[in-house]
Amino acid sequence: MAIFTGILCGVGCTSKRNPATEKIFIVATCADYPPFEYYTQEKDLEGFDIELIQLVAKNLKKHVTFEVLEFGAIFAALETNRADVGISTIAITPERRKKIEFSAPYYTQRLYAIFRKEDFKQSQEEIFRSFSGKVFGCQMGTTMEHWIKLHYPQEQCLTMDENLPLIEALKSKKVDIVILDGYQAKTLCRITPQLGCCPVGKSNSSYAIALPKNSLLLAPINAALKALEKSGELDALKRKYHLD
16 A cells, blocks of 8 residues: 655646546545544554545555545645545535535544533533533534534634644633544543543534545445445444444
8 A cells, every 4th residue: 555645746746647547546635533544653544434445446446545635635636636536534515515526425423522520520411501601622624613613603612723632622621622523532531531521413414535526436436335335344344443
């Protein structure tokens, strides 16, 4: 598996490629969101999204080349056709549909609230009622930010580029509640005894594979996803990564 980090270049920089017939599958991702995409201690690129797109590529008889970028740069790479697809927990939104295509959804995230146990000692129902008047925290530009704006539009929300600084802000009482996906929330609470978490519902949008507008790969990718779902490989992958 070839992994290149940084600005898309070389084979990815030409618009003359026909992604439907090419054997190389250029995939843009951002490796900072376990368990979906991340680097291991050995600097290997792994995760649910990484394995999923490899299964899709195998179904299409293609070889994968990963381009690891900052999250926002994925969309620029797709809009300029410097990447064939993007996969990095990319949620389907009306704003993004104006500029890029989306495959059929492959996962809908369950969202969790993380809080300081000392502040929330009630039942789960009472915790929900206590959200009013609290300062929320979430990663910028994510489904979590959209969920907060939809359900608690009057509350203050602090956004950051990464989740770990948000947890530090929570512990130092700069925010009261951090909204994360279930896997990360439960993992962080296991290693941080003073924090608790509870589910708050499912995301208002699902994750999908992103493509340039009018991509010839859209129909083949949807067919591959359908085949993976029918074979049980998609569900097996979710179980492997302990996804709700």
